[in-house]
């Protein structure tokens with residue numbers, strides 16, 4: 001199954017970037033669960049976010065199953081979707097290795113092939129910034145979530161370009177020249193033209209996200225930093241990444257209320 005909302009060159013470029021990066025993806029600190037400590041941190045944060053199970057959980061932009069596998073280990077019934085077949089293929093291998101049962105479906109996060117009200121929760125990690133149309137993405141995630149369920153996302157906020165952060169980034173570049181680490185994250189690099197199509201890339205504040213969600217009827221939005229994840233990930237990073245200003249890891253969520261359902265149904269009807 002394959003559907004794309006932006007079936008133009010942008011979707012193709014995004015898929016090509018992640019196809020390139022699929023093989024090495026899990027080797028990069030911040031991508032793969034590189035140590036038991038990092039995995040434990042994620043399992044406990046995710047378990048707390050999802051609450052008591054088992055629930056029907058959809059992981060959008062699931063990649064190689066970073067969230068799907070811990071969610072399935074916690075007993076939830078997980079469907080993992082992604083636009084890039086190569087990432088899903090790695091996810092299938094990792095799920096088999098972990099001994100968990102996950103349904104993998106190739107799909108565009110902005111045009112999901114599921115009926116309304118199919119899941120108790122939609123989760124994602126490091127996906128919101130890759131969306132060319134975040135409004136459409138959130139609308140789809142809320143559409144397939146049952147009323148009373150939650151849309152939960154993990155992402156990063158860029159730190160401001162203060163003198164301290166600029167100095168840290170210079171130091172980081174110098175350290176990289178000296179230590180010459182393997183660059184596993186380079187393969188899925190987006191070029192500048194593509195980046196211009198991603199409204200939520202490089203955000204320093206969650207306000208634009210809150211503003212967008214308010215338009216969709218979601219006013220009770222929670223976004224909070226997760227120092228436990230930040231520390232766990234930094235503990236396995238190469239020196240130059242630890243020196244860089246980096247980003248602030250946070251978890252965002254909103255409940256799919258009757259108001260959200262009514263708002264997205266109205267805007268879908270008027271778009272027809």
Ligand SMILES: C[S@@+](CC[C@H](N)C(=O)[O-])C[C@H]1O[C@@H](n2cnc3c(N)ncnc32)[C@H](O)[C@@H]1O
Pocket residue numbers: 014015018031060061062063064065066067081082083084087107108109110124125126127130131
């Ligand atoms: C940074 S990776 C995150 C993967 C995984 N969630 C994780 O935490 O490791 C971004 C993923 O989003 C996927 N992606 C990008 N645009 C997408 C879209 N429109 N629909 C579905 N997946 C998309 C990419 O293929 C890639 O696997």
